[in-house]
Structures are given as structure tokens and as C-alpha cells.
Amino acid sequence: MDGFGSDFPAGGSGGKVDTGTIMEQVKVQIAVANAQELLQRMTDKCFKKCIGKPGSTLDNSEQKCIAMCMDRYMDAWNTVSRTYNSRLQKERARM
């Protein structure tokens, strides 16, 4: 994140930055931000589902639960994304 300033010189002061390069960098940063968002929410949800009383280790059954929880969270994410997308299509068609 602290590379942000150096990647995008303030208008006028720096030399010319290729538009394609900027777009690539923005895309990468967006992808990273989305992955972090997913990781954070998934960790939060699966911790709550799978870790009842935190023990001295992450035991076998907890690991299995977390693995399943991750897969189900992705399923849920995809269902939500698909539903939201088709809803948007429908609303656009109505306008």
C-alpha cells in the first residue's frame, strides 16, 4: 500500500506514465483488495462456525470444519453474485 504514491506520480510533477501501465496496476490492486476482503470475511465467519472453545491447537475436526466452511462460503459467494447479477439484468431490462 505504501507504494501507491510512488506508482502514481502527482499530476504534472512526474514524467509521463503509460495509461496501460496504470490500468494494469489498478487492476492488480483491485484484485488484491478483493482477495483480502474475502479472506477477512471468510476467516471471521469460519472461525465463528468452527472454533467453539479455542484449544491449545487447531485440532483435526476443527481443520475439517474450516475446510468445508471455506468451500461453502465460496458457494454462497457465487450464489449471491449470480443472484445479484441477474437481478441487475432484470432491472436494467425494465428501464
Add this chain to the structure above:
Amino acid sequence: MNGQAASADPQLQHFIEIESQKQRFQQLVHQMTEVCWDKCMDKPGPKLDSRTDMCFVNCVERFIDTSQFILNRLEQTQKGKASFSETMSE
């Protein structure tokens, strides 16, 4: 700070608009997944069963309905009250 650079480069401006739109979509998907997870998910099983899947679908639809309902109702309230609309539009 990007306003000047973007207006100077239509291609970049277009790109930013599209990406912002995609990002708003993604953000809402994250948010709704989280909200609906709490509503619909019991113990995560080996598969997402169809009942749970349906719950997610309904949850998303009703979440959007709720958002639109609230927006509409706020608009109605706003029309009735000039002072309220002043404070809202600021």
C-alpha cells in the same frame, strides 16, 4: 487528486468508471454474502444443499427489495417535508 489526470485522459477515465462500477458490485456481493451467511447457514456440510442455496437467493432478493423500499420511503418522506429535504440534500 485524480480528477485532473482522468479528465485529461478519456481512456483512463472510462476505465476508472468501469472499474468503480465493478468494485461497487463486488463490495455489495461481499456484504450480502456476509449478511445472508448469518441468516441461512447452519453447520457447513460437504455440499451446499438446495434449501440453503434457495435461502441465499431469497436473502439477496429481499435485501435489495429492502434497500429499494427504504430508499422510496425516504424519498416520500422527503417530499412531504421541505426542511427535511434541505438537510438531506446538503
